[in-house]
Amino acid sequence: MTQFLQQIINGLSLGSIYALIALGYTMVYGILKLINFAHGEVFMVGAYTGFYAAGALGVAGFEARNQGFPLYLAILVLLLAMAAAALLGMTIEFLAYRPVRSAPRLTPLITAIGVSLFLQNAGMLLFSPNPQRYPAILSEVRFELFGVIVTNIKLTIFAVALCLMLGLHLFVQKTWTGRAMRALSFNIDAAKLMGIDTNRVIRSTFAIGSGLAAAGGILFGLDQITINPLMGVMTGLKAFVAAVLGGIGSIPGAVVGGLLIGLAEQLTAGYLSPEYRDAITFVILILILLLKPEGLLGIVRVEKV
Amino acid sequence: MRAVIRTAVAASVLLVIYGLQVGVEAGFTEYVQRIILLAGINVILAVGLNLINGTTGQFSIGHAGFMAVGAYGAAFVGVKLSAPVHDALGPGALANAVIFNLALLAGALFAGLSGLIVGMPSLRLRGDYLAVVTLGFGEIIRILFNNASFLGSATGYFGDDPSGLPAYTNFFWVFAWTTVIVVLIHNLTFSQTGRSLTAIREDEIAAEAMATPTTRLKVTAFAISAATAGIAGGLFAHMQAGVRPEDFRFERSIDMVVMIIVGGLGSISGAILGGIFVAVSLELMRDLQQYRLVLYALLLIVIMIVRPEGLLGTRELHHRFWRKKPAKAAGPTESA
Numbered sequence: 001m002t003q004f005l006q007q008i009i010n011g012l013s014l015g016s017i018y019a020l021i022a023l024g025y026t027m028v029y030g031i032l033k034l035i036n037f038a039h040g041e042v043f044m045v046g047a048y049t050g051f052y053a054a055g056a057l058g059v060a061g062f063e064a065r066n067q068g069f070p071l072y073l074a075i076l077v078l079l080l081a082m083a084a085a086a087l088l089g090m091t092i093e094f095l096a097y098r099p100v101r102s103a104p105r106l107t108p109l110i111t112a113i114g115v116s117l118f119l120q121n122a123g124m125l126l127f128s129p130n131p132q133r134y135p136a137i138l139s140e141v142r143f144e145l146f147g148v149i150v151t152n153i154k155l156t157i158f159a160v161a162l163c164l165m166l167g168l169h170l171f172v173q174k175t176w177t178g179r180a181m182r183a184l185s186f187n188i189d190a191a192k193l194m195g196i197d198t199n200r201v202i203r204s205t206f207a208i209g210s211g212l213a214a215a216g217g218i219l220f221g222l223d224q225i226t227i228n229p230l231m232g233v234m235t236g237l238k239a240f241v242a243a244v245l246g247g248i249g250s251i252p253g254a255v256v257g258g259l260l261i262g263l264a265e266q267l268t269a270g271y272l273s274p275e276y277r278d279a280i281t282f283v284i285l286i287l288i289l290l291l292k293p294e295g296l297l298g299i300v301r302v303e304k305v
Numbered sequence: 306m307r308a309v310i311r312t313a314v315a316a317s318v319l320l321v322i323y324g325l326q327v328g329v330e331a332g333f334t335e336y337v338q339r340i341i342l343l344a345g346i347n348v349i350l351a352v353g354l355n356l357i358n359g360t361t362g363q364f365s366i367g368h369a370g371f372m373a374v375g376a377y378g379a380a381f382v383g384v385k386l387s388a389p390v391h392d393a394l395g396p397g398a399l400a401n402a403v404i405f406n407l408a409l410l411a412g413a414l415f416a417g418l419s420g421l422i423v424g425m426p427s428l429r430l431r432g433d434y435l436a437v438v439t440l441g442f443g444e445i446i447r448i449l450f451n452n453a454s455f456l457g458s459a460t461g462y463f464g465d466d467p468s469g470l471p472a473y474t475n476f477f478w479v480f481a482w483t484t485v486i487v488v489l490i491h492n493l494t495f496s497q498t499g500r501s502l503t504a505i506r507e508d509e510i511a512a513e514a515m516a517t518p519t520t521r522l523k524v525t526a527f528a529i530s531a532a533t534a535g536i537a538g539g540l541f542a543h544m545q546a547g548v549r550p551e552d553f554r555f556e557r558s559i560d561m562v563v564m565i566i567v568g569g570l571g572s573i574s575g576a577i578l579g580g581i582f583v584a585v586s587l588e589l590m591r592d593l594q595q596y597r598l599v600l601y602a603l604l605l606i607v608i609m610i611v612r613p614e615g616l617l618g619t620r621e622l623h624h625r626f627w628r629k630k631p632a633k634a635a636g637p638t639e640s641a
Contacts, residue, residue, distance in 0.1 A: 035433045099610045106364055107613045109433050110566060113366065114605030117559060121598040233555070240437065279448050282441030289434060290426050 002147040007270040008263065013154040013223060015262020016161035020216035021239035022246070022254035023168060024089075024209025030185035030249035031205055032101065037112040038092055039213060040236015041119035042085050046214025047227045048127050050081040051134060059135040074137040078160075081218055082211035089210025090203050098199070116236075123229030131228040134221035157219045164215055165255055168208065172251060177204050185249060234278055238265070241285040247298020256296060318484060326476040338476070340588050342544060345479035346537045347580035351564035352490050352573055353533025358562070359571035359619070360494055361526045362506025363428060364436045367443025368534050369557035370423075371416045373550070374446060375535025376542040377456055379412030383473070383543070384464040405473040409482070409539040416535025417528045419446070424527035428520060443558055450550045461549030469546025479540055486533050491573055493529070502526055506571070556598065560587075563601050566608060569615030574622035579615075 021043050028036045054069070054077045062069045096115050100107045141152040172178035180201045183191040192198050220235065221227050242261040246253025261281060269277040288295065329338060354368050386404045394400040427438040456462045463469045493499050504512040505519050513519050542548045564583045568575025590597045608615060 033433075035437065096606055096610070100613070103609075103613055105433065106362070106570075107609050109364065109436060110562070111606055111609040113559070113562070114602045114609065116602075117598055118602035118606065121595070121602060125595060125599065237437070237440070244434075244437075275448065275452050279445050282438075282445050285441055286426060286438060289430055289438065293430070293434075 003270065005146070005148045007266045009148060009150060009154060011263035011266030012259060013157045013262070014266060015242075015259035016158055017216045017219050017223065017258075018235070018239045018242045018261050019255045019258025020161050020164060020212045020219070021236065022242040022258045023165070023251060024213045025240050025243040026246070026248055026251060026254040027181070027205050027209045029243065031181065031188065031202060032097070032108075033105070034097065034108050035112060035240065036097075036209075037109075037236070038096075038115040038119055039209065040232030040239070041116050041123070042089055042092075042210045042232075043213040043217045043220070043236060043239075044123060044227070044229060044232035045088055045119065045217075046081045046085040046210070047134075047217030047221045047231065048123070048229075049084040049214065050077050050137075050218040050221060051132060051227060053077045053080045054135040054137050059137060063136060068139040069135075069137045077137055078215060078218055081214040085210040085214030085217075086207035089206040089213075093203060093206040116232075120230060120233065127229050129229060131226040134225055134227055137218075138222055153222050157223060160215060160219060164212055168212065169251065171208070177201060181205055238278075238281045241281050244285060244295055245288050247295025249299070250295065250297045253295055253297035319481060322480045322484070323477055325480070329476050339544075340584055342474060342476065342479050342540075343587075344581045344584035345476075345483045346540050346544075347560075347564060347584045348483050348577050349486050349533055349537040349540070349580075350561050351568070351576035351580035351583075352487055353530045353537070354561050355565045355571065355573065355576040356490055356494065356502075356533075357523075357526050357530040359565055359569075359576070360499065360506065361502040361523060363523055363527065364433075365439040365527070365530070366436050366555075366558050366562055367423075367439035367441070367446075368531070368561050369553040369555065370439075370443035370446035371420055371531035371534040372538035372541070372557065373450060373548075373553035374419045374531075375412035375416040375538030376548045376553070377412075377450060377462060377538075378415035378535065379408040379539030380462055380464065380470055380542045380548050381456065382411035383408035383470070384466075387471075401471070401473060402478075405478065405543065408473075408543075409536055412539035412542075413532040413535040416538065417532030420528040420531025421524065423531075424524040428523040428527060440555070440558070443553075443555065447550050447553055450553075457547075459550060461547045461551070463547035470543055470548075472546075473543040474540050482536055482540065486536065487573065487577065490529075490533070494573060498522065503571075559598075559601065563605060566605060566615050569617035569619065571619035572615070572617040572621055575615055575617035575620075578617070 021039065024039050024042070025036060028034060028039070054073075057073050057077065059069050059073075092115055096111050097108060100111050138153055138156060142149055144150070172181060180191065180196045181204075183194070183196060184198060184201055184205075188198060191201075216239075217227075220231070238261055239258065242257035243254045244257070245260060246255065246257030261284065264280055264284060265277050268280040272280075329341060333341070350368070350372065354365065357363050357365055383404055386407055390400050390404045390407075394403065423439070423442045427435055427442070430438060450456060451459050464471075494502070501512065501517045501522055504515070504517055505523060509519055538553075541552075560583055564579035565576050566579070567582055568577070568579030587597065590600070593600075
């Protein structure tokens, strides 16, 4: 029982990271009907920006003096990484996706695969292919709750992810840009006719999605301790599956899907075999696409001729 | 009469390939020969993948998985057949040729069957989902081989002999198989079935309205494509001492996608050029290993933005030479 609870805790914290990344997939897909394969790499760049920002802010010094990294600096690291990733997301959109936006669907898909590969390999050249230990921008405190070990890191992951998701929800529901995003995902041509600057809204969608992915990247670094330039491949795919599971285009769906994928992965690793933790995600993807292709919380779309 | 002519043509083609082999083995270093063999294998991969990605318009980015099934299948069957066939035919070239070709066919059969199993559920999905599912299956296949202890798990399968798998693959077999597969795929593409596949690419709903059995045709094309990747895998396996799961990572699928995109999605001659291009450029960039994928990625993006139809589009080189009207000049399109 304790072991089960432990797996649940680990699964939920991993799942909230997936959920943060899945939001970016779902928002972009909702508007452009594009699987942004490069999103996993934006997540990776976010993690590395956090890594270098923490280094520049002297995290090594604090560790050497056995002091905790101050909270305001940790938040600064998070914001810097989110800003850098947002910039990267907007650049990718402008340079690679905008020129092919009106092309047949395969063209943007291949472009997205190209961007993803480019960033992976550019990352290996820039950041070195070796895994890096993530700086302790949050010193770990362990405590026991009903026999289950909980760390402040896991709690922070929940808290940060929850705050960001609530923030996104309010943004999408209450602000002008949020309403424009919903309009675009409903019908992009009609939105254009209503005088919405679609380029601007798409740009902000990429910026927000990328920022959330960067936050996910930092939390992932804290949780998993090491990062490497290929970390975005599997994590990105899992987050994409989470978005599909929840119903692509649906923001609450991405959150539910992320948590479920995190749980499924931890339970598989704990009770079956760690070898199959990556395979279970694809099994889920195939099952959901066959049984309920619109996802758990998605809307059924009728194919029109 | 036609049958006689065809047999004569086939026999003379094989003779020419054999003559070329003698020339190549005498005239080139081992290193260059290896590149030539890889180019042939790439052509098989590219022409096979083009059938599903180009002609049918169903984008697979997981074909490395089927190549792996073919490689492991051919290697395993080859090792198991070795003793009985040698008992029956004695040692020598004939027995080796029988073993090798049976092994390749077995590899193709396994790969084709796994293509059928993967294709049946996933080809009901629309383009971009299909891409992700094939990627997922490709990874699952690799993870399975990574954990299959009777096939050597992560170290790879090297047969029962300590010196590894026998090096059956040579110029003759690679190019005999390349010729057979190119001709088969060419005939399929320009047959009535091939037209139906093109119709699926151009507008799946319209094709369905014309009573084209779209799902059945897509699954068939996918299985054929997987089987050709299996042949390529078998040839690849017997070029080196063993088969390792590492050889069939996602990068291998990307190499295949680059081959068909550079040449032009939907063009067989384009796929042939693309396969040769990738084999040669991989070798030229050997010293720049870490830049290779950066350049490939940039190449993909630039081609998509500047010339999404690739070098040749859906045109065929030999149609130009013989002044035949191309089947359709427009690049692959898909309905919204």
